[in-house]
Amino acid sequence: MEKGNQLYEGKAKKVYETDDPTLVIVSYKDDATAFDGTKKGTICGKGIVNNRMSNHLMQFLEKKGIPTHFVEELSDTDTLVKRVDIVPLEVIVRNVSAGSFAKRYGVEEGIEFATPTFEFSYKNDDLHDPLLNTSHALALGLATPEEVEKIRAMALKVNDELKAYFAGLGVRLVDFKLEFGRTTEGELVLADEISPDTCRFWDIETNEKLDKDRFRRDLGNVEDAYEEMMRRVFGKEA
Ligand code: TMP
Ligand code: ASP
Numbered sequence: 001m002e003k004g005n006q007l008y009e010g011k012a013k014k015v016y017e018t019d020d021p022t023l024v025i026v027s028y029k030d031d032a033t034a035f036d037g038t039k040k041g042t043i044c045g046k047g048i049v050n051n052r053m054s055n056h057l058m059q060f061l062e063k064k065g066i067p068t069h070f071v072e073e074l075s076d077t078d079t080l081v082k083r084v085d086i087v088p089l090e091v092i093v094r095n096v097s098a099g100s101f102a103k104r105y106g107v108e109e110g111i112e113f114a115t116p117t118f119e120f121s122y123k124n125d126d127l128h129d130p131l132l133n134t135s136h137a138l139a140l141g142l143a144t145p146e147e148v149e150k151i152r153a154m155a156l157k158v159n160d161e162l163k164a165y166f167a168g169l170g171v172r173l174v175d176f177k178l179e180f181g182r183t184t185e186g187e188l189v190l191a192d193e194i195s196p197d198t199c200r201f202w203d204i205e206t207n208e209k210l211d212k213d214r215f216r217r218d219l220g221n222v223e224d225a226y227e228e229m230m231r232r233v234f235g236k237e238a
Contacts, residue, residue, distance in 0.1 A: 001025065001072075001080050011037055012050070012197060022184045023071060024083045026051075032197070034216040036125040043215060047077045049226045050195035053233055055079055057162070057194045064161045066154055069181060069191040084181025084191050087143050088123040091151055093159045094175035098200055099213075101175070104131075110207065116159050118152060123179070150188050151180050158190070167204065169232040174200035196229050 003025050004017035011033045016025040028047035033040050051073070058070035069081040094101055097111040120137055121129040132140075134148050143151065155178055166173045176199035179192035192198070196211040203210060210229050214222045 028077045032215050043222050049230045051077050054193040054195050067189040069189050082183045086181045090121045090123050091155045091178040092119045093155050096174040098174050170204045172202040172204045196226050
């Protein structure tokens with residue numbers, strides 16, 4: 001499948017048309033941003049890590065019964081996916097306090113929750129992705145009540161599966177962000193990516209951060225963290 005016209009360029013990926021109107025090609029970049037795009041940088045090799053890791057996890061989740069946009073990995077950085085309309089909600093699940101949760105509620109990072117938390121933010125950089133509840137999402141017409149319920153059930157199932165998967169790799173799945181989309185056939189599927197850009201991964205023994213927080217917080221060894229996550233997922237072949 002060949003790349004056609006560029007449809008869209010996001011902060012971390014480009015999207016191209018194909019000769020099939022139901023499919024597009026996503027191409028992962030090494031560009032990194034934080035704080036609604038105000039902090040910019042490059043993480044060498046990130047495009048490869050995020051593309052390969054995301055595809056691996058999407059295929060894993062498909063086997064567990066979660067429908068995803070994944071179709072075929074075309075190269076180290078490019079993947080054929082179903083064309084979707086993205087639901088403009090960032091769907092965040094947390095197992096451990098960190099990031100905006102710790103800040104908003106005035107608690108330290110690292111508190112393990114008895115039950116995972118589930119939240120939405122409105123995917124809108126100009127408004128700084130504000131937190132919103134289900135009634136707000138419905139009032140704004142961002143999704144239907146049925147979609148909200150499906151999204152919640154799928155996100156919590158993704159958490160159960162990924163938490164166990166990463167624990168087996170010596171990684172604590174602290175929190176993550178998912179996006180969902182509607183295919184041209186109207187099916188709600190998991191879309192976007194699952195990667196160190198969109199998850200917090202802490203080493204299970206040392207709590208060392210192995211994700212994009214190393215970039216957001218200027219902790220150094222950013223590329224090393226992405227490479228380490230690649231090794232955990234793919235073993236020595238990575
Ligand atoms: P937060 O603690 O900053 O709200 O982030 C929660 C999770 O969502 C964390 O794993 C990082 C991820 N995330 C994104 O994928 N994109 C974003 O724009 C933000 C702010 C967070
Ligand atoms: N989406 C954020 C940004 O705007 C990145 C992040 O913090 O993950 O740039």
